[in-house]
Amino acid sequence: MENINNDSTQAPPSGAGGLSRRSFLKSSALTGGGLMLSFSWFSEAKAAEKLSELNLAETWSELTGYIKITPENVIKIFCPNPEFGQNVMTSLPMMVAEELDCDWKNVVVEMGTHDNVKFGAQFTGGSNSVRMYWKPLRAAGASARQMLIEAAAQTWAVPASEISTKAGVLSHKSGKSAKYGQMASKAATIAVPKDAKTKAVKDFTIISKSKKNAEGTKIVTGKPLFGLDYRVDGMLIAMIQHPPAFGMKLKSFNAAQALKMPGIKDVYSFKLYDEGFEQGGFDTRTFNELLVVVGNSTWEVMNARKKLSVQWEPAGDVKETMMGRGGKREVTIPGRLETTSKQFEMMAEFAKKPATQLRKDGDPEAAFKNAAQVIERTYNAPFLAHNTMEPMNFFAHVQADKALVAGPIQAPGWMEPTLSKILNLPADKIEIQMTRMGGGFGRRAYAQYVYEAARISQKVKAPVKLVYTREDDMTYGIYRPMYTATYRAALDANKNLIGFHVTGGGIPESPIHANRFPAGALDNYLADSWEIPSNITIGAFRAPRSNFNAAAEQSFLDEVAEAMGKDPIQLRLDLLKRAKANPVGKNNDYDADRYIGVLELLKEKSGWGKPENAGKKRGVAAYFCHASYAGHVVDMVIKNGEPYVEHVTSAVDCGVVINPDAARNMVEGAVVDGIGQSFYGALTHKDGAAEQNNFHNYRMIRHNEAPQKIDVHFVENEIDPTGLGEPPFPPVFGAVANALFKTTGKRYYNQPFSVEQPQS
Amino acid sequence: MAKYNLKINGKTRAVDVDPSTPILWVLRDHLNMPGTKFGCGMAMCGACTVHLDGNAVRSCSMPVSAVGKMAITTIEGLSENAAHPVQKAWLEHDVAQCGYCQGGQIMSAAALLKSNPNPTDEDIDAAMSGNICRCGTYLRIKEAIKTAAKN
Structure with missing residues (x-):
């Protein structure tokens, strides 16, 4: 075994293309290149040293698909879900370890490979990871514990019911005791029990106790963890030249100059999907025909790409065959070359046309007709680029009878059927490995870069890593859609809210969630929606749709509260109490009690309305999405002549919090992200071309713009965990907008706030 | 070549x-x-x-x-075994989310502390604002730099 700490120049992990899953463990342990890296995070030096002496491949006993134990009591727990910074490589194994009842110090964590039979859905997105694995992972841990107890019972010839466990030790009243490792090989032969009991929340010793990031040491020492770090011997680098604008396509190209450049192997055009390919919901393609340059190294390929001579032409309307929800259907993607100012004009026109009614309660038309005052406001937001720090990339090695793909991906299970179709290989001959992702935010749920890499490897018959530059990544995106919404409130002569109407739409999807608050709290309510088809590709972006709604709706409620002469938190509480006591309609998505709980906690922790905070310029907002509730109070000041968020108080109800300090980190990050996106985020187009292509013209929030302090508070309860990665993000937008009003005296309706011309 | x-x-x-x-x-x-x-x-x-x-x-x-x-x-x-004070502080504050930018953040922070062992908040902002963290871990980075400065 190599010294695990002396690896600054050794090969990255899991680089052996074509190895089967079974042989992987053994091979990597033998070469010392892969598996050992998984352990270098180990904070206990002794344990790590001990590990390095083990012949791991020979001694692991597997107890359920998630757990392996050595005789020396080292416990390996597999993380089923891809990691993109939400810290599932720590929180999911914590759930297993809790029910296994082991000592967290003895746990090493390893990312599982893609295996939906063994590991379930393996989908990172929708703030789902902890939610969907809450029961199965605890059941796996509890089952393994039961198997260890049974093994001890057989060994000691005592009833299993008399054996207890604590921190990885089995004990019997006779005084007999054994570490899990001593019973592991026997336990591995026992059938997995079906009904192992899990602990009560009050008995948790690992869950709800903060644990450090399982890959923390690897991260701070620069270990090869990410897709871009993946390499194998003989691997080529590929870069794609895509059309310069949405609505354009390849006409012709001359590669003579590029091919003469050093290190270049091939330049050619290819189609991502063949004619008539039936696209699933996540088979988004930005452009179907692409040019690719393949060569030995990144810099050589970058330089050769600049020597391409390419003619592009308008693509015109394009017909595509879509599958997935709604069944098989033909859709026409319009060919127009879009420009941002015209997109806004188009949205304003569409907003005037009759829309699709999503929900109607009572008689909203009458309420507005009889109103003493009607407040109407329109909110707009641009496309956003995800801008993950690690640009899109993927490794592929496609051979005649099998394929290995590896890299950063949120939803490997959705990629497999498509890979099988486009490569014409059976799904069981395709191995997908998930590397750590340098951010995701929804972008890596759309895998055209995986398919591109696979197509290229198949053509050039070599292992290939496809690399997007930042410019590729930003101009060839799957963006957050453009949205608009108009809200109307009807007040009677006594300033009671008697009617509420929202109509919203976007390019190319509508943001409206008709059954969310304040639906259910109002007798007369109307929500409708429209959409404008576009050739600009869009997809999920941290809290899809909610990230716009919480800006618009929560700003609007602030203005309504002002018109009613009510405190903005009190208005929300009054509405929620109504929704709780006597809800309107049956189909209301949210739990009014949990919503109230978050607002009450926020009020308390921020000292809302207290005399000592009277001088502060504060904005508040709260929102429900991904089954959780989050709210923020934003304190704003003017710094260097610009509005600056100095302090944020956050309250979140996401049920049981698995890893409190990491959860706080997630909320802090969502707050910073929300401030950054609301102030600066925008991807605009001119004649179909993205006008921003790197961080010099796409402004990202930086150190000096982050708040000085973010206080995060969680509602304490025993509710099964609900989402966390997304829910705290949307309400930041509304709280910032409302604080801007207090700070500048103007309402902000159009994002990004730093460049909009405030309406008077 | x-x-x-x-x-x-x-x-x-x-x-x-x-x-x-x-x-x-x-x-x-x-x-x-x-x-x-x-x-x-x-x-x-x-x-x-x-x-x-x-x-x-x-x-x-x-x-x-x-x-x-x-x-x-x-x-x-930067160190053997993550022993540099900045790396240790990063672990103490459990800074990383996705982790992709953190190597660069740590290198910027280590250079800052070498030239300015007791930086103010403004010094930290000035030295670190060229490093983007898309996950938004800026507050923890600042705290970690202050912890490293003490050690």
């Missing part, structure tokens, strides 16, 4: 590359040292930060031909 003997993390490494090749790609592609990250390619994000004779530089925008005899330190060579 041209031959260079580069001093990297205390060792001499020979490479034969085009003189225009940025240090970033020499490290990543030719020397198999991927701790230094590619983020933007134009010195706007700081993910590629390394030290040249102790100063933080963006390796994506500096050609290998400009290195000369200067010593390069990368995140892999």
Whole structure:
């Protein structure tokens, strides 16, 4: 075994293309290149040293698909879900370890490979990871514990019911005791029990106790963890030249100059999907025909790409065959070359046309007709680029009878059927490995870069890593859609809210969630929606749709509260109490009690309305999405002549919090992200071309713009965990907008706030 | 192509590359040292930060031909066993989310503390604002720098 700490120049992990899953463990342990890296995070030096002496491949006993134990009591727990910074490589194994009842110090964590039979859905997105694995992972841990107890019972010839466990030790009243490792090989032969009991929340010793990031040491020492770090011997680098604008396509190209450049192997055009390919919901393609340059190294390929001579032409309307929800259907993607100012004009026109009614309660038309005052406001937001720090990339090695793909991906299970179709290989001959992702935010749920890499490897018959530059990544995106919404409130002569109407739409999807608050709290309510088809590709972006709604709706409620002469938190509480006591309609998505709980906690922790905070310029907002509730109070000041968020108080109800300090980190990050996106985020187009292509013209929030302090508070309860990665993000937008009003005296309706011309 | 003997993390490494090749790609592609990250390619994000004779530089925008005899330190060579005070502080504050930018953040922070052992908040902002963290861990980074400064 190599010294695990002396690896600054050794090969990255899991680089052996074509190895089967079974042989992987053994091979990597033998070469010392892969598996050992998984352990270098180990904070206990002794344990790590001990590990390095083990012949791991020979001694692991597997107890359920998630757990392996050595005789020396080292416990390996597999993380089923891809990691993109939400810290599932720590929180999911914590759930297993809790029910296994082991000592967290003895746990090493390893990312599982893609295996939906063994590991379930393996989908990172929708703030789902902890939610969907809450029961199965605890059941796996509890089952393994039961198997260890049974093994001890057989060994000691005592009833299993008399054996207890604590921190990885089995004990019997006779005084007999054994570490899990001593019973592991026997336990591995026992059938997995079906009904192992899990602990009560009050008995948790690992869950709800903060644990450090399982890959923390690897991260701070620069270990090869990410897709871009993946390499194998003989691997080529590929870069794609895509059309310069949405609505354009390849006409012709001359590669003579590029091919003469050093290190270049091939330049050619290819189609991502063949004619008539039936696209699933996540088979988004930005452009179907692409040019690719393949060569030995990144810099050589970058330089050769600049020597391409390419003619592009308008693509015109394009017909595509879509599958997935709604069944098989033909859709026409319009060919127009879009420009941002015209997109806004188009949205304003569409907003005037009759829309699709999503929900109607009572008689909203009458309420507005009889109103003493009607407040109407329109909110707009641009496309956003995800801008993950690690640009899109993927490794592929496609051979005649099998394929290995590896890299950063949120939803490997959705990629497999498509890979099988486009490569014409059976799904069981395709191995997908998930590397750590340098951010995701929804972008890596759309895998055209995986398919591109696979197509290229198949053509050039070599292992290939496809690399997007930042410019590729930003101009060839799957963006957050453009949205608009108009809200109307009807007040009677006594300033009671008697009617509420929202109509919203976007390019190319509508943001409206008709059954969310304040639906259910109002007798007369109307929500409708429209959409404008576009050739600009869009997809999920941290809290899809909610990230716009919480800006618009929560700003609007602030203005309504002002018109009613009510405190903005009190208005929300009054509405929620109504929704709780006597809800309107049956189909209301949210739990009014949990919503109230978050607002009450926020009020308390921020000292809302207290005399000592009277001088502060504060904005508040709260929102429900991904089954959780989050709210923020934003304190704003003017710094260097610009509005600056100095302090944020956050309250979140996401049920049981698995890893409190990491959860706080997630909320802090969502707050910073929300401030950054609301102030600066925008991807605009001119004649179909993205006008921003790197961080010099796409402004990202930086150190000096982050708040000085973010206080995060969680509602304490025993509710099964609900989402966390997304829910705290949307309400930041509304709280910032409302604080801007207090700070500048103007309402902000159009994002990004730093460049909009405030309406008077 | 041209031959260079580069001093990297205390060792001499020979490479034969085009003189225009940025240090970033020499490290990543030719020397198999991927701790230094590619983020933007134009010195706007700081993910590629390394030290040249102790100063933080963006390796994506500096050609290998400009290195000369200067010593390069990368995140892999900052310490043995994550022992550098900045790395220890990063672990203590559990800074990372996705982790992709953190190597560059740590290199910028280590260079800052070397030249300014007790930075103010403004000093930290000035030195660190070239490093983007898309996950938004800026507050923890600041706290970690202050902890490292104490040690």
